[in-house]
Amino acid sequence: MRITEIGIRVIANPHGEMVTAGIKGGRAAHDIVFIEIKTDAGIVGHSFAWGGRSGQATAHLIASIIRPLLIDKDPLDRELLWQEVRRMDRWWGFLPIYAHGPIDVALWDIGAKAAGLPLYRFLGAYRSKLPAYASSLILPTTEDFVEQAKAYRRAGYRAYKIHPWGDPGRDIEACRALRAELGSDMVLMSDPVAGYTQQQALKVGRELERLDFYWLEEPLSDYDIYGYQELSRALEIPIAGVESTPGGLFGTTQYLTQRAVDIVRSDVSWKGGVTGLMKTAALCEAFGVNCEVHTTTNALLDLANLHVSCAIRNCEYFEVLIPQEPFSFGVKNPIRVDAEGFVHVPQGAGLGAEIDFDLLENNAICTV
Numbered sequence: 036m037r038i039t040e041i042g043i044r045v046i047a048n049p050h051g052e053m054v055t056a057g058i059k060g061g062r063a064a065h066d067i068v069f070i071e072i073k074t075d076a077g078i079v080g081h082s083f084a085w086g087g088r089s090g091q092a093t094a095h096l097i098a099s100i101i102r103p104l105l106i107d108k109d110p111l112d113r114e115l116l117w118q119e120v121r122r123m124d125r126w127w128g129f130l131p132i133y134a135h136g137p138i139d140v141a142l143w144d145i146g147a148k149a150a151g152l153p154l155y156r157f158l159g160a161y162r163s164k165l166p167a168y169a170s171s172l173i174l175p176t177t178e179d180f181v182e183q184a185k186a187y188r189r190a191g192y193r194a195y196k197i198h199p200w201g202d203p204g205r206d207i208e209a210c211r212a213l214r215a216e217l218g219s220d221m222v223l224m225s226d227p228v229a230g231y232t233q234q235q236a237l238k239v240g241r242e243l244e245r246l247d248f249y250w251l252e253e254p255l256s257d258y259d260i261y262g263y264q265e266l267s268r269a270l271e272i273p274i275a276g277v278e279s280t281p282g283g284l285f286g287t288t289q290y291l292t293q294r295a296v297d298i299v300r301s302d303v304s305w306k307g308g309v310t311g312l313m314k315t316a317a318l319c320e321a322f323g324v325n326c327e328v329h330t331t332t333n334a335l336l337d338l339a340n341l342h343v344s345c346a347i348r349n350c351e352y353f354e355v356l357i358p359q360e361p362f363s364f365g366v367k368n369p370i371r372v373d374a375e376g377f378v379h380v381p382q383g384a385g386l387g388a389e390i391d392f393d394l395l396e397n398n399a400i401c402t403v
């Protein structure tokens with residue numbers, strides 16, 4: 036099989052304003068980059084790339100650096116192509132990992148479709164469902180978080196993660212209210228997105244231990260390995276981190292060998308695709324650490340995340356950003372949570388996505 040064409044289209048997510056308002060630092064762009072890898076066998080692999088701060092910038096990086104490397108290559112040589120892209124980055128400079136991951140995802144989509152299997156079975160299935168947690172955006176008030184968590188519990192979720200403001204006093208107040216209002220049977224986590232100093236993280240962490248929170252995620256900047264090491268030693272509550280560190284798989288080793296985190300956060304966007312995420316999960320497994328799969332904020336990459344989550348053992352929960360609409364844009368079969376709080380992996384070949392091509396076309400900005 037040969038790759039004949041790689042289509043790269045920048046799509047405006049009409050829910051972009053909402054996404055930007057609810058995510059710390061407005062880190063998500065309004066854009067999604069839609070990737071179509073065509074082959075001479077007629078099999079087409081699909082993926083979305085995260086737009087970063089500019090979908091067009093991401094699209095041009097993929098088009099100018101990665102596309103020439105892949106044309107006319109065998110799409111089934113995934114490991115070779117993964118190593119080639121990483122090697123090129125090391126020598127020629129600073130290709131963002133979120134530009135590489137989606138290409139690898141589309142190649143896995145092709146491979147699984149060629150085998151006639153859903154991706155998680157192509158990888159080697161461990162399960163076909165896992166529990167989900169509802170993952171909030173940043174909401175205006177404590178009451179908003181409490182009402183949202185209650186509503187999602189009524190819908191079936193058994194776990195809820197708050198993205199609080201990063202203000203220790205207000206964050207503790209919101210976490211206390213969540214525990215008081217939801218009772219002891221709801222699993223709760225908190226992710227202040229690098230909002231604290233080391234002293235603040237220690238203070239909040241101690242309170243979250245009293246409130247029986249399940250984990251404290253990214254309390255410090257992911258770069259602060261020393262701070263994470265101190266915090267993980269001082270606190271009983273598991274500390275989760277490493278979702279966006281440079282180096283992807285290779286950057287994760289420092290956090291594991293120095294016992295800087297108890298839980299590694301990883302996804303197909305920031306760890307270099309399905310290949311990079313599977314490698315990271317295996318690395319974590321060897322250290323006895325869970326690799327909790329982290330949302331990518333877009334529908335096709337989150338589907339790839341779900342397939343990997345069902346092909347590894349050391350991931351306990353699947354993250355679903357809520358409300359789901361902005362993050363499931365572009366597919367007709369968004370990930371759904373059942374009445375027991377589980378997500379089920381699609382059984383179609385490849386990613387199993389029903390892509391809404393008309394919707395993407397209607398929101399297209401440009402082709403690169």
Ligand SMILES: [Mg+2]
Pocket residue numbers: 226228252253278300329
């Ligand atoms: Mg996080």
